[in-house]
Amino acid sequence: MQRRYAWVLAAGVGLLAGVASCSSDGNGGGAMEPETGTVSGTVAAAGTGVGGASLTLARGQTTRSATSSNAGAFSFTGVETGSWTLTVDPPDGFVLAAGQNASVPVTVNANQTTTVNIALEEEEDPGSGAVLITLSGTSFSDDDVTISVGQTVRWENRDGTLHTVTPDGHSQWTEVVLDSNGESFEHTFNTAGTYAYYCNPHRSVGMTGVIRVQ
Known part of the structure; x- marks a missing residue:
């Protein structure tokens, strides 16, 4: 009886050791590193x-x-x-x-x-002509521009997406639609003041700008 008991005990210990070995195997679990x-x-x-x-x-x-x-x-x-x-x-x-x-x-x-x-x-030198503001994605390249009376600002579409240059609370110009890559609009400011504007399709995501004329 003692011999049989010893055999059963040894078998049980061997089984537990095998389970422990499987549980600790590095290939058996754990999060995979992302590719x-x-x-x-x-x-x-x-x-x-x-x-x-x-x-x-x-x-x-x-x-x-x-x-x-x-x-x-x-x-x-x-x-x-x-x-x-x-x-x-x-x-x-x-x-x-x-x-x-x-x-x-x-x-x-x-x-x-x-x-x-x-x-x-390279951005156009304001001293050599119009101040350039490009429209791309959901932003103007420069959304806060200060110029002198008599200077001209040119807005130019650079991504082919439909954009507008829409006056916000003033009548310096009427809304202009620029819907093709390279299309542009110019305006000369002859009166000092602050002139806000926005892109109609993208106003809700912050595509706004301002021209300050001194």
């Missing part, structure tokens, strides 16, 4: 890298930020796979080039690099 990739590219104007551009990579509530180097390069590493949106804010002295959207969709694949290049151009 990731890289998003990189260059911000450039006329083929020359532009530094100081602010870039934001967003998906839902998750955002990551970067600034282009002096050579115009930027990179986001360890980005989870899937669909993201890359948004660029040009540095002072530059605006989005014709046809370049402020926000572009990006697809990230596992262990791969997705390349996105951003095209800018």
Whole structure:
């Protein structure tokens, strides 16, 4: 009887050891690391890298930020796979080039690099003519501009989306629709004052601006 009892006890201990071994196996459970990739590219104007551009990579509530180097390069590493949106804010002295959207969709694949290049151009010198304000996405390139009496402002569509330049509480001009890439509107301000305006389709998301004439 004692010999049989010892055999049963040994078998039970062996079974428990086997269960413990399976439970502690590193391959038996735990959260898997998400697959990731890289998003990189260059911000450039006329083929020359532009530094100081602010870039934001967003998906839902998750955002990551970067600034282009002096050579115009930027990179986001360890980005989870899937669909993201890359948004660029040009540095002072530059605006989005014709046809370049402020926000572009990006697809990230596992262990791969997705390349996105951003095209800018130098902002027109106010002293040489009209002050340029571009319309792209849901914003004006400069939403608070101060000029002198007699100066001209030109608004130019840069993404092909329908935008308007609509006066807000004044009659300096009547609403203008700019619905194609490169289409523009100019107005010369001959009276001092503060003139607010907005884009009708995108006013609810903050696409507003003001011209201060001194």
